[in-house]
Amino acid sequence: MRVVFYQHDPFVRLGVISLTNLLRRHGHASEVVVESAHREPLAVVAAAAPDCIAFSVTSAHAAWTANAARRLRKLVPGALQLAGGPHCTFSPDFLDQGGFDYLIRGEGEEALLELLDAHERGRTVEGLHNLVRRGPGGTILCEPLRPLLERAALDALPDGELHAYGRYPAILEYYRHMFPVAASRGCPMACSYCFNERYRELYRGKGRAVRWRSPERSVAELTALHRRYAVTHFVFEDDAFLLDPAWFRAFAPLYHREVGLPFTCQAIARSIDHERISLAARAGCRSMRIGLETGDEKRRTSLLGKIVSDNDLRRATTLIRAHGINLQTFNMVGLPEETPDQALCTYALNRELGTDFAWCSVLTPYPGTKIERTLGAGSASEPSAYFRPGEACATPEAVLNLQSLMTLGILLGLPTTVMRHVIRLPRSALHPLLFELAFAYAVKTLNQVPLLPFLRLSLLASHYLRERT
Template sequence: MKVSFVFFTDPPRPFSSSVAQLAAVVRAAGHEASALEVGREERIVDVARRLEAEAADVVAISSMTRDWPGAAGLLRELESDAFVVVGGYHATMAPRDVALSPRVDAICIGEGERPLAALLDRLATGTLDASLPGLWLRADAGFADAPPAADPEPVIDALPRWDYEIFGDVRELLGRGINTFGPHVDGYLPVRASRGCPFTCAYCSAPRWGKVLGLSDARMKNVRDVSALCEELADLRDRYAPEGFEFWDEHFPIPLAWLEAFARAYPRRVGLPFKVEMHPNAATRPRLELLAEAGCVLFHCGVEAGDEALRRDVLDRRSSDARLEQLFADCRELGLPTSASLMTMLPTETRAQAHSTVSLLRKLRPGSIIWSTYQPLPGTVLGEAAVEAWPGPARATVDDYDDLVSRVPADMTELERGETFHELATLQNELVTAAGQAPPRPLDRPTGKRAPSEGLLALLGLSAARVRSARLDPSGLILELAADSFEPREIVLAPLEEGARHYRRAQHLGLSYRGKDAPRALLDCLDAMALRLASATFTELCAAL
């Protein structure tokens, strides 16, 4: 069978982690798959014609709450006999709202990998019935009285690897940029190490999602095995040559034992820079040190609001100002660049509280920010208390809609709203301008001692047994070499400089050793490395570190 996945993006970004995972499942089951991105400014009628041209047997729509009116409008315009299944956060949190669309044949509750594979098998064999776990099927009289329970959360390591190629030429996509965090559009590839989040913020769908999946009593998340994760990332590195990896986990894994194993394995087996997101209360100094040691080049966290009482009492976000200040100070001390997200127009928020957000951010000094206007979501503590119905009628264009009207709006006039937006936009522009004046990845930033990556070993022409550790300090790239014929010794690889004392010189590099009376075997090793690195640059070595 042929499945056409439809996903919505804002800003335009030709990638969806949900579609990447589900497309892999569909193809692994022997079916065809295609993906259709819908941007904010597209006319729904035009999207409908494009979707009809796909001639799919099944149309699978992944939708957030903000996207559902556009998706409903698309289904209203669609002239096709395709079977329509809708999944994602909105379908799970507000299935009865999705069921109001007469064109929807099935609604997926929770994770969709096994339900979608089972649905395609039943459709292909003509044996469709209402017994499929996690699927709410339309009958002749409409949808049954109650949605079914979700399919149990699958073991994430047992799922097929994401299908990146369903979106097109992956290297071309990386050239356009599909990253989320940081001030730069870059070639970082989205990946995931886990699913779920152990925190219970009042505005977020993750806590309710965990309850739907039966995870309400478990603090542990669905976390990947470190060895299997690194093996996959190394394969992605070799296949698509990304600049690095951006982890799209709701919350990067926090168990110290897992992070310690990751910090040991990732630099040696993968060796590319990466970005993560973590709750401020989990980002302790030991965890940050492990991230920096492993090669993290951007730490993102949610600040959300500058007023501590608003964060605590309205958002259930129990991170004090002191905790946030310590976190960002730790990151600066470790040389770990930062990014922060925040919301405005929060329930009961005043102009003074909105201004305090900007004031706090100026004190924290993140390298970039992501800000948005608060939107109530079904299934959340704030959302269920604020909105009568979800989330409005079908519409003709994705961008043609009014915000949900909250019963608990921000306490601001229109003038104060405009002042708040201007203040946030000004700060964001300042950060982007500052970021544009500096390299996105400082290569001379000192690092902790770490195992050499496979990429670095390949450049050096040495085995892991010969190179015990690698690190950057102000003098250059420091390698600890060992052999049967001499005790471990440190050597230095640095940019070639006139007048500097180097034992051996390559075209761009100077090689030297630390200490006196270097054994002949060590000097022979330096001679061989100078030949191997004849045209290599210091930037290449740092990138491989």
């Protein structure tokens, strides 16, 4: 079958990479069509004559996905329409909102192959694990989840090649300078704003929450990708790259010897110790991302469920900086009843820790998360409600301004006392523009992406970014 994955923006998705490479191995043709890269993107999909149109859906893109699916149904009525990803996993009624034929919940590799095989052979899909389908009278039925993929199955997956993005040279050229990969799946944390806690509940008794590919298989993949794409920098998207000390002791020297490229990774502050940070630095780690979230330790641990203390952050970031590694942090503002002065504590803590790049978002209570249940926000029947930053908690304008200006303020080294006055200036169109410019500068400089590939991808993304601000 010919499968087209349709997405809004030009940013590579690891899930789509895994699925398209697996489809290719099993004889299916697959490619990605990026809406923001075309004047008439729906016509591009139609011209590809797909047998199946697929979407990988996060809650932030749910409304766009449902609308795109309805439009494509009219243009390519004979194509099977599927959707998967986090949003579909926790919101099975999205099946009707987008008029899809099926949704796939959880890990999708095996389910997608079995579904396409059944469709080709005219077989029933009843009992096909991980599938969301319609039953008698149009009722929505969720089939049981199959066990999570363990090490042997993860090792057997194809390399993460970007062949599905092949019609976009700008994407291929940009991502060879910050190539996304993962050596593991899952996260041990139970943060209230993230889906991982609910995900573990869904998969209880069906495998370990965090699973790793073997160090040898991971390095073999990276070596092959380096040769094929002339990669200059890898970005490990694992939620907790340093979590397993035994795995990392085996991986780091092997990576240094066989690959030897600089890389960026994400880590939980509590998993950072002298041994692991030393191994990471010797292996080539240039940037490390950690979740700070808020400068209010009590709300970080109680409301947000991130069991990381200020002292954990201080200890971890001291080690990171002592080993010459750039420090990147994830932050959020717009917590319930958060005042501008409380939000500024997050900025001040970043200043204290010596953060090089502070990503800041506004708290969004996505469906299926603990904080959504706590706040009573969001509704599975209203996809447009999933991404309205600041509305869920009636965020003050000064706090929204801080979200727009935090990255820039950290880059410029603005004292907290100065930022306190700056964020109280009236909000204007300049705020989102400054956010985009600061983010672009940080990404380019920290990841050392050459100017031309960076500008070419930015051009592809410009339409998408304008819609998000």
